[in-house]
Amino acid sequence: MIVKFIAVAALGKNKEIGLNGALPWNIPEEYDHFKRTIKDQYVLIGRKNYELHGEDVEGAMPIVLSKSGYTNPNAVVFSSMDQVIEYADDLEIPKIYVIGGAEIYNLTLPYLSEFLCSVVDYEGPADTYFPEYLFYEWEVVNQEIHSNWTLYHFKKRPDF
Ligand SMILES: NC(=O)c1ccc[n+]([C@@H]2O[C@H](COP(=O)([O-])OP(=O)(O)OC[C@H]3O[C@@H](n4cnc5c(N)ncnc54)[C@H](OP(=O)(O)O)[C@@H]3O)[C@@H](O)[C@H]2O)c1
Numbered sequence: 001m002i003v004k005f006i007a008v009a010a011l012g013k014n015k016e017i018g019l020n021g022a023l024p025w026n027i028p029e030e031y032d033h034f035k036r037t038i039k040d041q042y043v044l045i046g047r048k049n050y051e052l053h054g055e056d057v058e059g060a061m062p063i064v065l066s067k068s069g070y071t072n073p074n075a076v077v078f079s080s081m082d083q084v085i086e087y088a089d090d091l092e093i094p095k096i097y098v099i100g101g102a103e104i105y106n107l108t109l110p111y112l113s114e115f116l117c118s119v120v121d122y123e124g125p126a127d128t129y130f131p132e133y134l135f136y137e138w139e140v141v142n143q144e145i146h147s148n149w150t151l152y153h154f155k156k157r158p159d160f
Helices: 028-038 049-058 082-093 102-111
Strands: 006-009 017-018 044-045 062-067 074-079 093-096 112-120 140-144 150-158
Touching: 006 017, 006 044, 006 049, 006 102, 028 049, 028 112, 028 150, 044 074, 044 102, 049 074, 062 082, 074 082, 082 102, 093 102, 102 112
Parallel strands: 006 093, 006 112, 044 062, 044 093, 062 074
Antiparallel strands: 112 150, 140 150
16 A cells, blocks of 8 residues: 555544534634645545535545445545555555545544644534544644644554
């Protein structure tokens, strides 16, 4: 496998990531960081997230994961990580940003080498949570503190 998988996610203090199909907060600066990160990049996205927020990935190249036979003229769709990796190897894609939602973060955790994790000053209602990722060991290679969120750049320890 040549391709590197990098997760990009915004988490509340209790790993909240979604409420009623949307983010539980509105932090334009954090959203701008997300848009800048994925611009012109390949992004791996769950079918539900893509159907809910396809507009968020405008300017990126979406690879959708679905097992239900979903198709969309604006995206390539695969039904397993093996297919995604084969596609990336064939096209010599160096990196793919994993942009959720929860099912796709959970599925890709073992494949990640990096994680751009925005921790938002939010504790409150949610119906979707980021999976337990501290099962792996992460090194903080950069940290940017903003007024109501902090961006951590994690690298997974190679032996994990
Ligand atoms: N805070 C953040 O950074 C952030 C980021 C992204 C999303 N979100 C939030 O997360 C929520 C959506 O997340 P979600 O977990 O409900 O849905 P999701 O992960 O976006 O999509 C789930 C779908 O992915 C497909 N899938 C799951 N496992 C698969 C596998 N092993 N192989 C192939 N396809 C697979 C299935 O599609 P089929 O049913 O078609 O088979 C499944 O229904 C929303 O509330 C959204 O706002 C938050």
